[in-house]
Amino acid sequence: MRVTTLFGLAVLFAATSQVVPQAQAPVRSLPPISPTPQASVTTLASRLELERYKATVKGLTQFGDRRQGTERNRKAVDWIQAQLESYGCPTERIKYTYNPPPPAPRPPAASQNRPAEPAIPRAVGGGRPRGIRTPTGVNADPQKQPNDALRALNAEPATNGPREEVYCTKIGSKYPNEMYIVSAHMDGHGWGEAANDDGSGTALVMELARVFSMPDVQTERTIRFALWNNEETGLNGAAAYVEQRKALQGKESPAGSGKFPEPTWLGMIQHDMMMFDHGMPRADGTIPPEQRPEADVNIEFQMTAKQTLGAQALAWFFHAANEKYATDYPAQVGPHMTNTDSTPFMDEVPAISLRENERGVHVGSGWDPQWHQPTDVFATYSDKDFRLGLNAAQTTLGAVGELTGATVVAR
């Protein structure tokens, strides 16, 4: 089988997969993985700073939970756009309509045809939950937010209707027609400040836009920095992007202009909840108060995606970048990417997500007690938590810097 020669990655695939994808896409080759850091990329990584990362998270929290379909969400989109423009990264918007029908009444429990419990329990995304688990959910009770000002800020309910989300683009000098998409979601919910979910990923993407947009930075390939809306309602903002722009890939417009409004997608990298890795719930259901010393960045691909082989190769490329460019925390690779904005992309292009923990078996088992809760506020997190987000930023900057041929040009 041809795939067995792909950097030995098919070995991992065979060992972890329960479902064979229907049609595996041809794998576009990545540059060979080298253990040696590139000098220009190291310089760029040094331009990421903990205090700037924290300040950007803090800036996002001024709009409360940034729930989609509200004034505070629209103001946050405007603010993000102004920041990106101030970095010298030209912005555009995607417009779509979010108008879901009211939920259908649920049939009485007795008539529900429940599928039989699987012999081996599975988390969302396909992983196997183990160890101590605590319940999770979305807080919908305003009174659980003790801060009066924040409760008032988050009071306006969502209404259906038109939506907008913003992205900015660094155009490649040699291959403007090829692109990596670096993304996070800017909406949140739960009556907090959505500081970790997903202010931490949004700030990461904005900081990378800032560094790559510096006047002395050149990349051979294009990078698009996207801040999706409507993630929490079902990945609707990312899905709208795929639907509207998938067919435009690689088309020069106007003809002969050298301009590519939608460069061909080479990879998509999503960042969603970057900071909190305190470990498994303890036997009494509480969570350790400190970032655990073994904290890591979890890089996930989805083993059932049509582009899974390319996504695995991309994940290991990021793993190597972490070892070269991340100052404090290591990375792990896993096959169960799920429930974030890379999902609508994963059959079209190699897509991965970076996160504080695995989404299915860790976050889904209660490892992040702030998740969708009033406690997801800036003040909850220590510098050790923010530093995990910064290390994810160093990881993605390193990998994307190498993949796009980034250089710092003498001026």
Ligand SMILES: [Zn+2]
């Ligand atoms: Zn999220």
